[in-house]
Amino acid sequence: MSSNTTASLLRRCFTSVALILPPAKFFLDTFYSLYRVEGSSMEPSLHDGDILLVRKADILPYLDWKRWTTTSSSVSSYEEENENQTALRVMAHDAQSGRPIGETNTGYTYLHPPTIHRVGSVIVYRAPDAEKYPSREYRVKRVIGLGGQIVRPNESWHRIERIPPFALWVEGDNNGDDISDENEKDVTKRRHCSKSIDSRTYGPICKNLVEGVAERIVWPPSRWGEISRLSPSVPRSWWA
Numbered sequence: 712m713s714s715n716t717t718a719s720l721l722r723r724c725f726t727s728v729a730l731i732l733p734p735a736k737f738f739l740d741t742f743y744s745l746y747r748v749e750g751s752s753m754e755p756s757l758h759d760g761d762i763l764l765v766r767k768a769d770i771l772p773y774l775d776w777k778r779w780t781t782t783s784s785s786v787s788s789y790e791e792e793n794e795n796q797t798a799l800r801v802m803a804h805d806a807q808s809g810r811p812i813g814e815t816n817t818g819y820t821y822l823h824p825p826t827i828h829r830v831g832s833v834i835v836y837r838a839p840d841a842e843k844y845p846s847r848e849y850r851v852k853r854v855i856g857l858g859g860q861i862v863r864p865n866e867s868w869h870r871i872e873r874i875p876p877f878a879l880w881v882e883g884d885n886n887g888d889d890i891s892d893e894n895e896k897d898v899t900k901r902r903h904c905s906k907s908i909d910s911r912t913y914g915p916i917c918k919n920l921v922e923g924v925a926e927r928i929v930w931p932p933s934r935w936g937e938i939s940r941l942s943p944s945v946p947r948s949w950w951a
Contacts, residue, residue, distance in 0.1 A: 741823065742768055745929065746835050746922070748851050752883035752907035756941065757833070757851065762930035763938070765835050767923035769825045773818030776802070797857070798828040800950065804859045805918075808877035824921040827879060830854055830948060831940040833925040834881065839913045851925060852909050853941065856880035856948035858918070863947045864911045873951065878915040880948065883907025884941070 748761040757763070769775060779798040805826065806812040827834060832854045841848045856862030858876045865882055874880050885907055910916065928934045 765923040768823040804876035831942040852881035
């Protein structure tokens with residue numbers, strides 16, 4: 712192979728990489744990314760070493776806004792109506808905090824971080840105490856309370872916290888609480904030991920710290936599947 716042919720191949724290779732890398736980086740930074748679970752704070756739902764697919768933005772959020780504001784006559788069930796009302800409350804609190812809710816440019820593009828309006832969702836966020844634990848900058852926890860709600864932390868019956876707008880109360884699963892899976896009737900074995908540093912330690916987290924919502928386990932293959940949305944058997948958060 713001549714030197715001219717080799718140089719031509721290298722140029723093509725570098726050109727291809729230069730064209731592919733910027734869109735790929737933009738996609739990973741904006742829409743979807745992968746995160747690795749570290750530690751046992753989310754057992755039994757998530758295990759140490761699990762790789763999660765995380766949605767980092769609402770794509771075309773206008774479609775969700777339209778669905779949530781659908782009139783009651785078009786809603787098929789009480790659960791759907793209740794979810795829509797919760798989403799509207801969250802949107803109102805987010806808008807008061809400066810989120811571009813309802814803006815045309817945002818509605819037809821994307822909104823970061825995604826609108827988190829479901830208690831029981833699993834999220835990835837930048838830890839408020841990352842300076843103390845630099846090797847664990849990102850945490851994976853479950854949403855227990857939404858901005859504007861009042862929450863009772865697990866293992867503390869006499870403690871009540873008010874969650875500020877545009878904030879979330881998050882806790883790990885590995886805390887001995889009786890959590891029921893809305894998709895399954897079987898009760899998974901659980902540990903009665905708290906191994907989670909979460910909102911019980913540093914309070915509600917601002918949504919600006921949220922990286923995204925964990926949607927699926929993609930590795931290892933034996934654990935491939937959607938991440939279930941779990942909620943405490945006894946509700947611990949309610950609207951004030």
